[in-house]
Amino acid sequence: MITLLRKQRYFIDYTLGTMMRHKGKSLGLLSVYTMIIFMLASVMLFSHAMRSEAVALLADSPEIVVQRIQAGRSVMVPADYLQRIGKLRGVTEKRGRLWGYYYDPAVKANYTVMASEQDQLTINDIVIGEGIGRTRGLSVGDYLTLRSHEGKAFSFRVSRLLESESELISSDLLLMNPQGYRQLFGIDESLYTDLVLSVRNPREIQKIAEKLTRLLPDSRPILRSEILRTYESLFSWRQGVMLILLLGSVLAFVIFAWDKASGLSAEERKEIGILKAVGWETGEVMRMKFWEGVIISLMAFLIGYLAAYLHVFYTSAGLFEPVLKGWSVLYPSFQLTPSVDGLQLATLFFFTVLPYTLATIVPVWRTSITDPDLVMR
Amino acid sequence: MLIELTDVRKAFNQGKPNEFWAIQGITTQFEVNRISCLKGASGSGKTTLMSMIGCLSRPTSGRIRLQDRTISSLPERFLTQVRRHTFGFIFQRFNLIPGLSVVENIMLPAYPLGLKASSLRSRAERLLEQFLLVDKASNPVEWLSGGEAQRVAICRALINDPQILIADEPTANLDSRLSREFMVLLDQLSKAGKTVLISSHDPVVFDSPVVDRVVELEDGLMVSGEG
Structure with a gap:
């Protein structure tokens, strides 16, 4: 040897x-x-x-996102659609979401802005992604000023920096109070960007999507698996x-x-x-x-x-x-x-x-x- | 009797239009502890015959026996073993590997034996001393003169302590003084118990008093020197 x-x-x-x-x-x-x-x-x-x-x-995203389609374009969803959906078997949760984009001329970039109820933010608070923090030089306690749809300046206090397994998820994200979101973008209380549904059994997702299309003919259900694919x-x-x-x-x-x-x-x-x-x-x-x-x-x-x-x-x-x-x-x-x-x-x-x-x-x-x-x- | 050849023939490009019979039927014997010389002009078949005796190639027909063992029909693997343990080669152009040092070239045949580095080194150093190459040990072989390169080739041929030394046109690249010195070295090796086979068309070699037997070849046939 x-x-x-x-x-x-x-x-x-x-x-x-x-x-x-x-x-x-x-x-x-x-x-x-x-x-x-x-x-x-x-x-x-x-x-x-x-x-x-x-x-x-997509790991934590809802199984089904429901958009409203008008003349082939995605438009805001009336809040009463949640009532019209009613109680569907297999759906564990349904809620409206508010989200959109905000163009920041200072850095020539779009931010993704979402209303969050879970974070219990006050109307003046904002949570920002690490990317935004880096680009704008912001940390907790600093103020971020955004212009509303009417051109009015709103200053939000950074209450937290987002940490996530993937920077792609959180890098350009802004989370704010739903009321603050509606004020900033001028969105009526009766409207949402889209609706999301959580489903317990993944094998029922397709069936639920079919039921939704029948219930709300102007809606378009988007499945998580489709997005991933x-x-x-x-x-x-x-x-x-x-x-x-x-x-x-x-x-x-x-x-x-x-x-x-x-x-x-x-x-x-x-x-x-x-x-x-x-x-x-x-x-x-x-x-x-x-x-x-x-x-x-x-x-x-x-x-x-x-x-x-x-x-x-x-x-x-x-x-x-x-x-x-x-x-x-x-x-x-x-x-x-x-x-x-x-x-x-x-x-x-x-x-x-x-x-x-x-x-x-x-x-x-x-x-x-x-x-x-x-x-x- | 040590080496016995029976009707040995060798063809190149057999079956092709340029078929050429380099050896056309040689039967002879070479005895132990003697210096035998194959003499002949270029193309007479000296190198081919030496190659077959040294297991560097096989005869097309005929038989070569070494100590009662037929080596001409051995499979490649066994042939290599015979070559490694029985023969040491000194080539016309020395065939040292450029870029390697003198001592590395000398140790090359012993690598497959897997000896301890210290014992391999001491074997090489003994040879370097014997052939007055100690101060050249770590020089690349490209730096050596013709005589030095040949002494390195002799050291390499001796590193595994073979019974038989085969030297193909060993003086072709040496002047007459170095050629005579080389013959003295061969004589010493023969006296130390080695059997030496040389091929040459240099009179300094085949007329040397140290040569015991001269076999003359012509066009692949033995014309004189029956043993």
Whole structure:
């Protein structure tokens, strides 16, 4: 066992020596490989993080949102719709919501404004998302001034900063007292933005949605599962677009791997011939080259993946942001919650490290089963 | 008797239009503790014959026996074992691996044995002392002169303490003084119990008094030197 370990150590030492001897080639190879891993991993990490954000975003949302549609557009819902819905079996809670957007010219960004009854806010209090706090330099106790629909300035005292599992949820959010919301936007007491229904049994959701459509023909029930599916398709589609853009580099890598697989340089062939001639077995030559493949590909994989992780979660995927986020760029800027999908990681490993390692082994095997005399000639 | 060849033949590109028979039926024996020399012009088949004896290639037909064991039909794995433990090679162009140091080149054949680093190092150091290369131990082999490079090649050939040394055109890249020095070294090794097979068309080698037997080849056939 010790002898076996010692042999492996000698092979690894020799491999490292070989790589140092061909410094330029090894570094070039490592850079190209690392870049490919970095780009692929960035796309995968970003898309996965966005999907996770969507799941987190919708985790606590109601099962059904009811909108009122007039002339094909979404309009305010009269409060008496709650009475018209009446008592539906399986619905545990139904309530009206008030929410909308507020454009802040100071930061040239839209905030999402919601009325909250749960937070028991006074009419002068406001709760703000971390993103807004960062952008406007606000903390608890400071005042945020917003202009009403009539142009009148209202100052709200920041009572709390929102903390959430996902910054995407809370970054641009403002929570205020329902009365304050109605005053700010000039919305009548008898209207809501939409209605939300909580359902105990997920299998009944579809049935309840059908009943709602019959009860309120001008309503549009939106199911949580539909929203989640839309997000998933959106980010999968964007990931696909990005991967197509990266296809060129992936192709270059495949050609490069194929080139490695289809032949060795005269110098490499001679070296294998010498090793065989001085008594190395075919398996030992292959093990040495296997270590070379493993060292290069693992280093590239680790560096590339780590760089992608930093790129996505600490620089907000600056390179791919326009493509992956699309036109609907969220303001204020937010940071993605770090999350890694094991399956994605394994897939990336399987499709990069394994093919490369095999690509380096095949030509070595072909050369090392040839008579050393012939190889050295 | 140590090495026995029976009607050994070797063809390259067999079955193709450019088929070429480098060895056309050689039967002979090489005895232990002797220096035997294969003499002949370029293309006479010296290197091919040496390669087959040293298990670097296989004959197309015929048989090669080593100490009552037929080695010409051994599978690759066993052939490597024979090569590793029985033969040490000194090549015409030395075939040292550039970029590696002198001592690393010398230790190369012993890596697959998995010896302790200290014992491997001391084996190499003994050889470096014996062949006056101690001060060159950590130099890259590209820095060596022809004579030094050849001494490194001899050290590498001896690191696993083989019974048989095979030297293919060992003086082709040396001047006559270094060639004579090389022959003296071979004589010392032979006296120390090694069997030496040399191929050469250099008179300094085949006319050397240290050579016990000269076998002459021509167009893949043995023309003189029956043992």
